[in-house]
Amino acid sequence: MKSVVKFxxxxxxxxxxxxxxxxIVYQITKPIIEAQxxxxxxxxxxxxxxxxxxxxxxxxxxxxxxxxxxxxxSYLVKDKSTQKNVGMVARVVVPGSQAPxxxxxxxxxxxxxxxxxxxxxxxxxxxxxxxxxPKYYVDKKNKITFLGQFIGKNVEKDKLxxxxxxxxxxxxxxxxRAISTGVKVAGQAIVSYLKEAGQ
Amino acid sequence: MKKKLNVIWNAxxxxxxxxxxxxxxxxVIAVSNSVQSALxxxxxxxxxxxPSNIIVSAMRKIxxxxxxxxxxxxxxxxxxxxxxxxxxxxxxxVYQIIKLYILLVVVNCIIIGRAExxxxxxxxxxxxLDGVGNTIGYGLVLVxxxxxxELIGKGALAGIQILPDSYQPxxxxxxxxxxxxxxxxxxxxxxxxxxxxxxxx
Numbered sequence: 001m002k003s004v005v006k007f008x009x010x011x012x013x014x015x016x017x018x019x020x021x022x023x024i025v026y027q028i029t030k031p032i033i034e035a036q037x038x039x040x041x042x043x044x045x046x047x048x049x050x051x052x053x054x055x056x057x058x059x060x061x062x063x064x065x066x067x068x069x070x071x072x073x074s075y076l077v078k079d080k081s082t083q084k085n086v087g088m089v090a091r092v093v094v095p096g097s098q099a100p101x102x103x104x105x106x107x108x109x110x111x112x113x114x115x116x117x118x119x120x121x122x123x124x125x126x127x128x129x130x131x132x133x134p135k136y137y138v139d140k141k142n143k144i145t146f147l148g149q150f151i152g153k154n155v156e157k158d159k160l161x162x163x164x165x166x167x168x169x170x171x172x173x174x175x176x177r178a179i180s181t182g183v184k185v186a187g188q189a190i191v192s193y194l195k196e197a198g199q
Numbered sequence: 200m201k202k203k204l205n206v207i208w209n210a211x212x213x214x215x216x217x218x219x220x221x222x223x224x225x226x227v228i229a230v231s232n233s234v235q236s237a238l239x240x241x242x243x244x245x246x247x248x249x250p251s252n253i254i255v256s257a258m259r260k261i262x263x264x265x266x267x268x269x270x271x272x273x274x275x276x277x278x279x280x281x282x283x284x285x286x287x288x289x290x291x292x293v294y295q296i297i298k299l300y301i302l303l304v305v306v307n308c309i310i311i312g313r314a315e316x317x318x319x320x321x322x323x324x325x326x327x328l329d330g331v332g333n334t335i336g337y338g339l340v341l342v343x344x345x346x347x348x349e350l351i352g353k354g355a356l357a358g359i360q361i362l363p364d365s366y367q368p369x370x371x372x373x374x375x376x377x378x379x380x381x382x383x384x385x386x387x388x389x390x391x392x393x394x395x396x397x398x399x400x
Contacts, residue, residue, distance in 0.1 A: 003265070007263055010263060029288040033284075033291075121295065125233055125236060125297070
């Protein structure tokens, strides 16, 4: 009985010390990590809608119809001079082949894709990770990347299904499908939101 | 002095954790398809292996024998989290690719194996040397495999295209099976060397 108490105290003490050490490192690295995330987000937004636009974050993100596709944040895109809505960007989380994929999906008011940008990706290096690779072309002749091929596609009229109107990445069927579904579902949610807001 | 050097040497070649003892293979296979990933993984490994060896060795007299494993795991887990936070803060691009495997250092058999088999029974300085030796032994294998796999599988080294565009990359080399093949080849080489030297069999 005595030894049990001793073990508990030893283990508890060691856990307390390591916990304290972790808290210190966490505090030091937190601002750097947060700044990186924010920078990635801002960069992503301006890459998707290049030009003089203002991004207004909605208090409550728009809702997605597919439970596997989560929309965590949404940003209305406004023209700075006319203050008119030109589209919307949604921050989307879809299940990948290994871990959730986080991405930004930008849709113009006419329902076409303005751009797709990956924020977090943990797919297999050399296969699914190519989704994010600016030098991996699904169309080598025209130098179109996997994400690049979505630009200009209409989320209502086009199917956005890999191997039909989307070129899948070789060896990464699940990743290709997850991203395509995410773009399609988030795109449709944005279009229906913009339609309601326009009325 | 020679004895101290022997501690390092032992962990690199005669008792190489990956090739001879054959532990911790999961992460070796998973991250060895690009040189950048291999280097960051080695860094994370060093950040956990060396300090945890030192701490376990320093506390070996006050750690009760019955609960040594949970204590090892607590110490290793703390250093793993620290390594992950530092990697995320300063090497974010590569970290995002191999995040999972850095977090899995916590259950890497090599680290807990060294804590149990070496650091728990030896002095602080020797344990430090053993940690360094194992890191070199692990990193050397990882980087060697990564160089071959990235060159053949992607035509690149550390993310820089080396072979001309006309080279058709061999997809197998970035997939996990080539990790096993490479480990097999290296184990064969190292065994041949050890047998010739030691005159075994």
